[in-house]
Amino acid sequence: MDFKLGEKEEALRKGIREFAQKELPSECFCLLLEEESRDEDWKLAMSISKKLAQKGWLVMAWPKEYGGQGASYWEQMVYGEECGYWGIPGVAMGVSGVAWVGPSLMQFGNEEQRKKYLPLIASGEADGVWCTAYSEPNAGSDFANIQTRAVRDGDEYVINGQKVWTSCAHRARWCWLAVKTDPGAPKKHRGISIFMVDMKSPGITVNPLLNYHDAHIFNEVFFDNVRVPASNLVGEENKGWYHLMQSLASERHSLGPPLYGNARRLLDELAGYAKEIQHDGKPLSQNLGVRHMLADAVVEAEMLKLFNYQVTWELTQGLIPIYGSSRNKAFGDQLLERIGIIGMRIMGAYCQVDPYSKWTKLHGIIQRVYLLSPGISIAAGTDEIEKNVIGQFKLGLPKSY
Numbered sequence: 001m002d003f004k005l006g007e008k009e010e011a012l013r014k015g016i017r018e019f020a021q022k023e024l025p026s027e028c029f030c031l032l033l034e035e036e037s038r039d040e041d042w043k044l045a046m047s048i049s050k051k052l053a054q055k056g057w058l059v060m061a062w063p064k065e066y067g068g069q070g071a072s073y074w075e076q077m078v079y080g081e082e083c084g085y086w087g088i089p090g091v092a093m094g095v096s097g098v099a100w101v102g103p104s105l106m107q108f109g110n111e112e113q114r115k116k117y118l119p120l121i122a123s124g125e126a127d128g129v130w131c132t133a134y135s136e137p138n139a140g141s142d143f144a145n146i147q148t149r150a151v152r153d154g155d156e157y158v159i160n161g162q163k164v165w166t167s168c169a170h171r172a173r174w175c176w177l178a179v180k181t182d183p184g185a186p187k188k189h190r191g192i193s194i195f196m197v198d199m200k201s202p203g204i205t206v207n208p209l210l211n212y213h214d215a216h217i218f219n220e221v222f223f224d225n226v227r228v229p230a231s232n233l234v235g236e237e238n239k240g241w242y243h244l245m246q247s248l249a250s251e252r253h254s255l256g257p258p259l260y261g262n263a264r265r266l267l268d269e270l271a272g273y274a275k276e277i278q279h280d281g282k283p284l285s286q287n288l289g290v291r292h293m294l295a296d297a298v299v300e301a302e303m304l305k306l307f308n309y310q311v312t313w314e315l316t317q318g319l320i321p322i323y324g325s326s327r328n329k330a331f332g333d334q335l336l337e338r339i340g341i342i343g344m345r346i347m348g349a350y351c352q353v354d355p356y357s358k359w360t361k362l363h364g365i366i367q368r369v370y371l372l373s374p375g376i377s378i379a380a381g382t383d384e385i386e387k388n389v390i391g392q393f394k395l396g397l398p399k400s401y
């Protein structure tokens with residue numbers, strides 16, 4: 001079987017490599033969501049994002065009329081792989097806008113909304129940065145349990161409630177928000193709607209939530225009588241659940257290629273490190289334990305690549321890859337966790353130093369992936385939830401409760 005990609009895709013791959021080598025500082029390797037924490041990383045991400053937009057890559061999949069290039073699914077896959085390999089920041093500012101707000105507006109927004117918001121996202125500028133607010137203190141996997149309310153008042157809705165774990169809320173200009181519009185609906189998933197909310201609206205409070213390594217990625221967001229124009233309702237009122245199922249599919253399948261790219265880069269870096277470091281007078285790369293750990297991981301990474309090819313092919317056939325997207329996301333984030341552990345074992349005590357200190361090796365990427373990857377296994381649906389989907393759609397198991 002020949003999996004070779006076409007000339008267009010290979011030219012794109014080369015172009016992104018050249019871009020990364022020219023535009024990124026040598027120590028830069030940004031993992032998913034990482035750019036949102038430190039101000040210096042955010043500043044770099046914003047500048048790279050604008051350059052990606054100028055190249056026409058940021059939203060390459062979108063139709064030309066909305067700032068994209070109408071790129072094929074294969075080109076998008078290559079773009080995801082390369083951005084993951086080079087750790088390019090600013091690829092999907094605040095993730096949400098490029099990866100699912102835009103695609104969702106094209107699927108179920110109206111033309112007025114598309115004309116207003118899609119060019120903002122496509123510009124790569126600060127006004128096109130989004131956060132996504134689904135989770136609440138009592139609603140995560142059980143998303144239909146959300147309690148934040150929107151009540152219609154003339155030409156506006158009034159929003160009250162609390163969201164939690166909202167990545168990028170401290171950087172975002174816009175919020176993609178899920179609320180209850182009909183709390184009395186016979187089934188709780190039927191009374192949900194989606195709004196686009198200006199984060200500068202009076203009544204919004206954003207409180208930082210630092211994670212266990214003091215990174216400021218997510219936040220609590222409080223809505224206190226926040227007034228939103230009725231024209232910011234996306235899709236049909238009370239049909240938000242059905243709309244969001246499509247958004248989540250976009251979110252999950254967009255993660256596979258960058259996870260593969262991340263994995264291959266980390267393994268290349270670890271292999272280089274093992275060749276360089278001497279242990280008992282021999283390079284570490286001659287140690288069988290080290291070689292086998294790296295070999296197992298690279299086989300898994302190549303499996304992920306083929307999984308991504310399969311999902312991409314399904315997309316080209318007009319199929320909706322529900323099982324494949326969940327499989328690739330769960331497999332990819334667990335692979336990243338395993339590589340973090342392997343890296344810790346290979347680098348030993350160097351992994352206990354501050355990743356940003358002068359003592360760190362490989363620019364601290366092993367410590368960072370070790371600390372960040374468990375969160376990636378939770379974000380966008382936990383691995384357990386992905387496995388429920390796999391069980392249902394691949395094995396025909398009954399739907400999980």
Ligand SMILES: Cc1cc2nc3c(=O)[nH]c(=O)nc-3n(C[C@H](O)[C@H](O)[C@H](O)COP(=O)(O)OP(=O)(O)OC[C@H]3O[C@@H](n4cnc5c(N)ncnc54)[C@H](O)[C@@H]3O)c2cc1C
Nearest residue numbers: 132133134135140141142165166167375378379380382384
């Ligand atoms: C890094 C990061 C970024 C995030 N960013 C955002 C964001 O931007 N916006 C946003 O809205 N949310 C965000 N989240 C929140 C994330 O979506 C939720 O944490 C996730 O959906 C799980 O919900 P929960 O934390 O309430 O856990 P719960 O749903 O309470 O789950 C607790 C445990 O029970 C398991 N479990 C739950 N139900 C089932 C079931 N039916 N079958 C088997 N196991 C089950 C879960 O897998 C988990 O292990 C982020 C989370 C992280 C870690």
